[in-house]
Amino acid sequence: MGRGRVTSIDVAEAAGVSQSTVSRALAGSPAITPETRMRVEQAARALGYHVDARAARLRSGRTGTLAIVVVGRSGYDPTRVSAFHYALLGSTCAAAAERGYQSLVSFQSEAEHYSWNFVASGQADGLVVMGTSVNRAAWADLRQTELQGPSVFWGDPFDDGRWVRADNRGGAQLAVNRLIAAGHKRIAFVGTVDAIHPQFAERYEGYRIALEQAGLEPGKPVPAEGDDRVAAGRAAAITVMEQSDRPDAIFAANDAIALGVLEQLSRMGFTVPDDIGVIGFDGLAAGEHAHPPLTTIEPDFAEAGRVLVAHVCAETDDEAREAARRVPVRLVERRSVRPVQLS
Template structure:
């Protein structure tokens, strides 16, 4: 291989090991020679020598009593972008779905099965989050999406800006009595920030921020439907900002069953950018984080412990659940 590439054997070794002391041109010559000769690097041996696994463990937390089928579609999209970001840095992803308190595990770094751990999933499963938060206190290289506590190495959407975009869009359409739908107490830090952003945006327009509307149910879909039953039984709002798309989609279906026209009678904006929202009736206007960047940020925080900006930029995705600006 050295002869074919026109370099020394030590240069071949350094090039295949990915050392930065090798120029890009030399690395390409060595890689081309390796392909021509049908040579492949023994990655296991390389990992043993370096002490690295070149693996990132990604834990997806599901609800207690649930399984992978019950995971919010948002987290599947986030999982995909995280795996892609890891691959772009030369890491493979080890994905596990965990839910039951008696079967939680996560010492991937200590057991040398991974170089870092990323935790995403529902914050409704508090025992699971407490488990991984405790692990983070004595296991390095962990990152959390959302997270219910500020002392965790978290990455999350720019929730204040997202709420601002949602309220601005509803106000532009002529809505004034705008309600926020989602829990604001407990461990859902992202929802709390979205309500705070909603409150600030409403006050900036001289409008009254209503108490957060909540619904009961095991799933977000059910909570959205339940919240509509409560809101429609009292003084009805003319605009709705949902803390997440999954609730908004359940609510849209319930509103249609009640004969309420969206966006004619009621404007609706969600948050999360779920692809399924493009196929609802009407298609759901939503606030969407930059998923690719979210994955990159999670991987960077986990592997590098970088003090980078941890708020993922968001944008408003216009569909048809809010009428045209007036």
């Protein structure tokens, strides 16, 4: 008679490891060394052993899925979110896949659709929430929900210890120092700084620090109000350029505002970067196609995804505590700022 069904015991014998090691290796546990995992996988392939993923999840009580909620603006199609958040969503799904997880994505913007407890309902093993901070009702509802399981937030306007953000202060200092290196001395900050926009407040703080360290006077933030960031940037540019002491450079709190600033400056007859320098923040791909292409500060999207997933996939409390809270950023040189002036 032929041999019966191949089991994990057979794989363990062939690989020279325990059955529990086989289970952890094939589940992608980080506790297993790459060498051991490779040996187990080779033995499994040679024997024709395949993991019954559904049975494994039932035995472990885990779903193998992460829930990712994207918060949109109230009153709009919930899928109408910024290009930044679509990029962050993509990197988070990719990071989840690297750890062997599927992603369950939910776009939410209205109270009747709020749903956060995917772990409690048995749909996911962890929750990642990202999206616009201006939908205060959504974030307040999330904050009042007694969540089960691990969770982490990007865009959360509350400092409750579960957030992950870009290095906003450091990025702002990079931006301002680049403008100073191009010879600019009167640098305006465009963006609304309030409790609803904690990331803008952090960027303004970095702007202020960089200017003061250079012995230059920081200006008050010029608000960019409204749901349409590009339109807000256009309106703010008019305010800025009508000032009696007109600035020679603008640091916009995000790229969408910066794109509106560029449009309005062109309408008003100013040439960027010869007449005025402009720099944004977020690294949006749309900035590459602006006129001129927008110099910007870009978060490491791949690392952002990995950090978010690390918080909800940590196998120990120590691993969760050690996961980063700030995502590194870098300067992306395009053509909206003059070349560095050599002294």
